[in-house]
Amino acid sequence: MTVHSPTSSAASLPAAASETRSAHPAPGGLPMFRPIVDLDTGGVIAVEAAAGGTPAGYSRDIAPAVSAAYAAGREEARLPLVLTVPSGAVIDGSAALAPLHEAMRATRRRPREVVLVVSGDFPPEHRRGLLVGMEGLRTIGYLVAVGGLGASHMPLDLIADASPYAAVLSPELVDRIPGDPRRGALARAVAQMAKGMGIHVLAPLVREEAQLTMLRRWGIRLAQGPLLAPIDWRPSHGRVHVPLPVPAEPEPSAIDLGPRVQEFLMPAVTFGTQATAEEVADALAAEPSITSVILVDEYQRPRASVERGRFLLSIAGPYGHALHAKKPAHRLADPPRIVPKTTPAIAAMQVAGKDSARVYDDLVVVDEVGRCMGIVHVGDLIRHVADLRPAAP
Secondary structure, eight states, rough: OOOOSSSOOGSSSSSSHHHHHHHHTTTTSSOEEEEETTTOOOOOEEEEESSSSOOOSSSSOOOOHHHHHHHHTTOOHHHOOEEEEHHHHHOOOOOHHHHHHHHHTTTTOOGGGGEEEEOOOGGGHHHHHHHHHHHHHHHHHHHEEEEEEEEEOHHHHHHHHHSEEEEEEOOHHHHTTTHHHHHHHHHHHHHHHHHTTTTTEOOOOOOOOOHHHHHHHTTOEEEOOOTOOOOTTGGOOOOOOOOOOOOOOOOOOOOOOOOGGGGOOOOOOOEEOBBBBHHHHHHHHHHHTEEEEEEEESSOOEEEEHHHHHHHHHHOHHHHHHHHHSSSSGGGBOOOOEEEEBBBHHHHHHHHTTGGGGTTTTTTEEOTTTTEEEEEEEHHHHHHHHHHHHOOO
16 A cells, blocks of 8 residues: 654653553564555555464454554554454454554554555455445544455455455465466456556565566556565665666557546655644654655644655754744645545646646645545656657657
């Protein structure tokens, strides 16, 4: 699957939360953090946290995900968080996942800023239970993804039924491209399937530039792995190295309205409407890839949009900080530019162009009931529409 910003640092958590965190040590050694990289921009858009190995096969063990969540809280990782949860725990429902929900509460994570990757095999008779469990997580506000595609027993038609936010390729599949043409064909087919469904594709454990070249060729935009960041990377390390793409001849394509904006969706950094300007400034200062902060009400509906450049300009300097720091951030915000998730790319660009002073402000994507699903960078829409235009003769 940017860009999380808790309302306060992990150091300021209540004592009870600190005690709860200490009760969940990372199994199997120190926690690991892997940046999720947007290959188009080179920016880190999320952080995957892992504590110990994910159990193979059918598992109900939620402890590694809980430990990883607390570890991310200790690191004060402000970007959206990616956690792997076993299919068995999702099938068992809210009671089995209660420790994870408590970890989110204790570390002050908003569910909308957490991507839960459902992974692992499951008995065919539990298919309905898995779908119900995934829908329950979505109802709470989590972004739900499916993992292990291409080498697990996750039926492909279940992906269509589940409508996940993202699909994560199997690490074993990624590891065998481009050397194995058959595996490469499988990975490409999965990527094309997901793209047709409006689902993001994440390629894990990318080790070689040849792999990266093929992933880009297939339109896979999100990746993580040793090629992009060292194994000891931490959220505080910031940007990563992304090899430049090899120039390729664009394929001619007819102009149409383009895909829906949901295909370009990125997790949003959200705060409540009562957040102070100082809290927002801390989040922006901590991570340069955060382009905007969305202020939402208690129902996760967007109420205001804080654009990075204008906000920092307003609060810069001793007088700006003194005037605004302790006051509500919405005083320096603009009305959100809202588009439904079904809006075509070109129609979304028309929304962006209505206000010449805010042409490049992020668009806020909402679901059927007006809840914030994430943001879309206008630059992404522009690049896509440019690719659609046939080359001049």
